[in-house]
Amino acid sequence: MQERIAFYEDMKAYNQLFELLSGGIFRFTYSLVKSQEVAEEIVSDVFIKMWQIRDRLPEIENLKVYLYTIARNFSFNYITKHYKNTMVSLDELDVEAVIELNGPVEMCISADLIQQIGRVIRQLPPQCRLIFQLVKEEGLKYKEVAAVLEISPLTVRNQLAIAVRKIGEMLPAYLQSGFKEINRFSHS
Numbered sequence: 001m002q003e004r005i006a007f008y009e010d011m012k013a014y015n016q017l018f019e020l021l022s023g024g025i026f027r028f029t030y031s032l033v034k035s036q037e038v039a040e041e042i043v044s045d046v047f048i049k050m051w052q053i054r055d056r057l058p059e060i061e062n063l064k065v066y067l068y069t070i071a072r073n074f075s076f077n078y079i080t081k082h083y084k085n086t087m088v089s090l091d092e093l094d095v096e097a098v099i100e101l102n103g104p105v106e107m108c109i110s111a112d113l114i115q116q117i118g119r120v121i122r123q124l125p126p127q128c129r130l131i132f133q134l135v136k137e138e139g140l141k142y143k144e145v146a147a148v149l150e151i152s153p154l155t156v157r158n159q160l161a162i163a164v165r166k167i168g169e170m171l172p173a174y175l176q177s178g179f180k181e182i183n184r185f186s187h188s
Helices: 002-008 011-033 036-052 054-059 063-082 104-108 111-123 126-137 142-149 153-186
Strands: none
Touching: 002 011, 002 054, 011 036, 011 063, 011 126, 036 054, 036 063, 063 142, 111 126, 111 153, 126 142, 126 153, 142 153
């Protein structure tokens, strides 16, 4: 797609790329700026920027990382411009966790469990929460997340391990309480 956009100004390829990546970039951007309208505008700006530099697309090794990086920069620029007490450090940002149910299996998970997992994710430190979102929800690789957030892949791995461990610690207690509830109703 990248080459078709660059060499042939192929709008069909551009639209396919937009469909493929815009949802993930929106969730990433929304988690930073916490405004649907602003996040949508930033996603638009990211793809407009890509179109403007389409002649340089063949030089870009990983377009997905490139677009997420542009989204990060646009989000940080927005935050800096619109908030008096600006903080553009991942450790200080209040990153919004976004949980999306895409398939029938995910929809079968109880709403209560999803709330519990969401609560644990929201309690994670901001950088840890953002890394979890990019790896587990958006499907980026450790190296890609490291490039987007300008941190080391080792930091990505460690932060993801922390997130998974915290979620894992919550699950046994939740499952145990759920089984007690089931047993209580089955013996009534």
